[in-house]
Amino acid sequence: MLAALACNLSDSGPPPTLVARPTSTPPPTIGYAPLNPNELPSAATYIAPSVADAGGVPAISQPGAPGAPRSDIALLNLMNQIESAKLMAHIQALQDMGTRHVNSAYGVSGRGIGGAYDYIESQFEGIRDSSRGSFVVLPPHEFSVSFEGITSTGRNLIGVIQGTETGGGIILLGAHYDSITIDFADSVGFAPGANDNASGIAALIEIARVMSGRPHRATVMFVAFSAEEIGRKGSQAFINDYLIPYGIRIDAMINMDIIGSSTNADGALDDRRIRVYSAEPNESPSRQLARALNMIAFQHVPGMEIDIQSTGDREGRYSDHLSFSDVGFPAVRFIEQVENPNRNHNNTDTMDGIRPAYLLRATQTILAGATVLADGLRPPTNISLRAEGGGLRTLLWERVSGARSYIVALRRPGSLRYDEQFETGETSAVWDQFTADRWAGLAIAVKDSEGIMGPLSTEYPIGS
Numbered sequence: 001m002l003a004a005l006a007c008n009l010s011d012s013g014p015p016p017t018l019v020a021r022p023t024s025t026p027p028p029t030i031g032y033a034p035l036n037p038n039e040l041p042s043a044a045t046y047i048a049p050s051v052a053d054a055g056g057v058p059a060i061s062q063p064g065a066p067g068a069p070r071s072d073i074a075l076l077n078l079m080n081q082i083e084s085a086k087l088m089a090h091i092q093a094l095q096d097m098g099t100r101h102v103n104s105a106y107g108v109s110g111r112g113i114g115g116a117y118d119y120i121e122s123q124f125e126g127i128r129d130s131s132r133g134s135f136v137v138l139p140p141h142e143f144s145v146s147f148e149g150i151t152s153t154g155r156n157l158i159g160v161i162q163g164t165e166t167g168g169g170i171i172l173l174g175a176h177y178d179s180i181t182i183d184f185a186d187s188v189g190f191a192p193g194a195n196d197n198a199s200g201i202a203a204l205i206e207i208a209r210v211m212s213g214r215p216h217r218a219t220v221m222f223v224a225f226s227a228e229e230i231g232r233k234g235s236q237a238f239i240n241d242y243l244i245p246y247g248i249r250i251d252a253m254i255n256m257d258i259i260g261s262s263t264n265a266d267g268a269l270d271d272r273r274i275r276v277y278s279a280e281p282n283e284s285p286s287r288q289l290a291r292a293l294n295m296i297a298f299q300h301v302p303g304m305e306i307d308i309q310s311t312g313d314r315e316g317r318y319s320d321h322l323s324f325s326d327v328g329f330p331a332v333r334f335i336e337q338v339e340n341p342n343r344n345h346n347n348t349d350t351m352d353g354i355r356p357a358y359l360l361r362a363t364q365t366i367l368a369g370a371t372v373l374a375d376g377l378r379p380p381t382n383i384s385l386r387a388e389g390g391g392l393r394t395l396l397w398e399r400v401s402g403a404r405s406y407i408v409a410l411r412r413p414g415s416l417r418y419d420e421q422f423e424t425g426e427t428s429a430v431w432d433q434f435t436a437d438r439w440a441g442l443a444i445a446v447k448d449s450e451g452i453m454g455p456l457s458t459e460y461p462i463g464s
Contacts, residue, residue: 072451075300078371079364081210084356087363090202091260093119095192095351100179102227103150103187113226116177117155120224123205124159131212136160143237147230148185154226156238159208163219163374169251171374172221173207173366174235174320175200176228176257182346184230190347194354195336197228199260203363210367216374218251225320228257229345235320239327252289252373253331254366255321262358264338271358273305273337274365279312279325282416283459286312286321288443289330292456293369294417295409295445299453300372304365307337308416334366376454377402377446380427383460385434393434395442399427403446407453413440423447436462 094100097115105112117140124137138158145154157177163169179193192198201224208222227233243250262271276293278286287308294306312322313333324331336358343349380397388394395408405425409418413436422429433439443456 072300074450075368075371075452076302078210078214079301079367081213082206082360082363082367084360086209087199087202087206087359088351088354088356090123090205091194091198091354092351094177094198094201095194099181099187099189099191100177100193101181101187101191102145102147102154102178102230103152106152113178117157117226120157120177120201120205124157124208124222127159127205127209127212130209134161134215135208135212136162141238141242143234143241145227145230145233147227148187150187154234154237156226156234157224159222161208161212161216161220163217164215165217168218170219170221170249171370172223172250172253172324173204173370174223174225174253174255175204176225176234176320177201178226178229178234179349180229180345191345192347192350194350195260196258196344196349197256199258199354199359200256203256203259203359203366206363207367207370211371211374216371217376218374220370220374221250228320232318232320232323235323239323244327250324250329250331253321253324253329254293254370255319255324255331255333256366257319257333258335258339258344259362259366260354260359261336261340262338262355263340263353265340265342268338270337271355271361272303273307274362275307275309275335275337277309277311277313277319277321277333277335278331279322280310282310282414283441283461284325285328285330286325286332287416288456288459290332291409291411291417291443291459292373292445293332295407295421295456296369296372296453297365299407300368301365304361306365310416334362336362372453373455376452377448379446379455379457380406380444381457383444383457385460385462388430391432392430393432394428394430395434396428397444400446402448404449404451405447407445407447409443409445409456410439411441411443411459412438415440418443434462 094116098111100113100116102113106114108114128135128137141156143154145152176197179191181189181191204222211220225234263269276290278290290308294308297304297306313319319333321331321333343353377400380400383397386394405423407421407423409421412419439462441459441461443459445456446454
């Protein structure tokens with residue numbers, strides 16, 4: 001399958017970035033770099049509010065605070081290509097399958113998990129045709145599924161947009177398409193799964209459609225997983241059969257599971273936030289990905305805040321992102337801020353529980369995050385912190401070609417997210433507050449000429 005992928009992608013451009021990589025480069029730790037004074041810029045010109053504190057760093061903005069910057073035009077226009085009508089049409093089609101239980105019908109048109117597979121495959125093929133080949137539909141990943149004494153062949157669907165930058169990494173967006181009812185063994189009972197998880201599949205298809213319209217630095221994979229509802233068997237098989245044997249590393253996995261509503265069982269509404277779960281500990285690669293997505297939303301997504309959660313998932317629940325973080329890949333789950341558990345895993349999870357405006361904003365938020373991770377200028381390297389005397393420290397990093405400015409994000413001890421940030425056009429900052437008692441760590445991202453933020457660097461812990 002990997003050979004077929006390489007063949008398909010190599011016909012349409014440069015060598016694919018979906019290649020085996022032996023190991024990741026170990027992240028440097030922040031320390032006192034032996035730099036000469038003439039290596040330091042004489043002064044930093046900050047692109048931030050002009051009011052500075054005593055240490056010389058400007059007033060720092062807080063992600064999520066009032067007055068957060070609006071999206072740049074290029075990224076906003078991209079988000080506006082997501083169509084609410086298409087999202088709802090996908091949910092309707094999947095709901096109309098009756099059930100998408102792993103033991104439901106195969107080979108029956110418009111019914112069961114086989115019908116759902118056929119529908120998603122047809123949508124991927126339509127995206128392939130309209131993209132003139134930039135979106136490649138791979139042969140399905142097939143795996144054996146045994147549940148309640150029945151063995152069948154599960155199928156994960158895979159679409160790929162080849163990255164333009166060799167070594168640019170791989171971003172994977174995923175959602176599961178199977179559904180289940182209150183009796184997990186019931187393979188024929190009505191299990192419409194409109195929110196869980198036709199909403200995630202609808203977003204996956206729409207984001208693939210929009211992203212296929214332009215090139216990306218990183219390779220972007222879109223995977224519709226089967227058998228999530230019976231223990232993540234589809235995503236686990238994908239990793240064990242497809243990724244690990246060929247040494248394919250995923251740089252970021254974004255899982256969409258239950259993202260279509262903003263109302264809980266009591267009717268309470270929260271349509272301006274969306275939760276993100278990521279595996280512990282707080283310094284894990286998955287948690288760092290969650291923090292990066294939170295920063296991206298702050299910078300570029302008006303009207304939606306990403307709420308980072310402190311656990312890998314809700315208590316006693318799971319989703320496909322955990323299959324990836326279990327083997328060391330950074331992975332997160334997007335899920336609506338408030339949910340109605342009375343409509344999970346039963347015959348009431350229907351279209352009337354979907355809030356189209358919320359689903360649209362959730363999908364746009366995920367698209368923005370995926371686009372920044374795939375397209376943004378890569379973060380600076382060789383970050384160092386130097387003691388200057390008198391309590392001052394100088395933070396330095398390498399200049400990135402094409403950078404308009406740099407965002408320095410700072411996280412307080414124990415905090416789930418980056419609490420404060422500042423922006424500068426220089427490659428250094430002198431401050432008396434780069435101390436371990438105030439900050440646990442920092443990360444730096446680049447803004448390009450269009451004002452689009454790139455991925456955050458690895459977090460660098462601040463030593464005492």
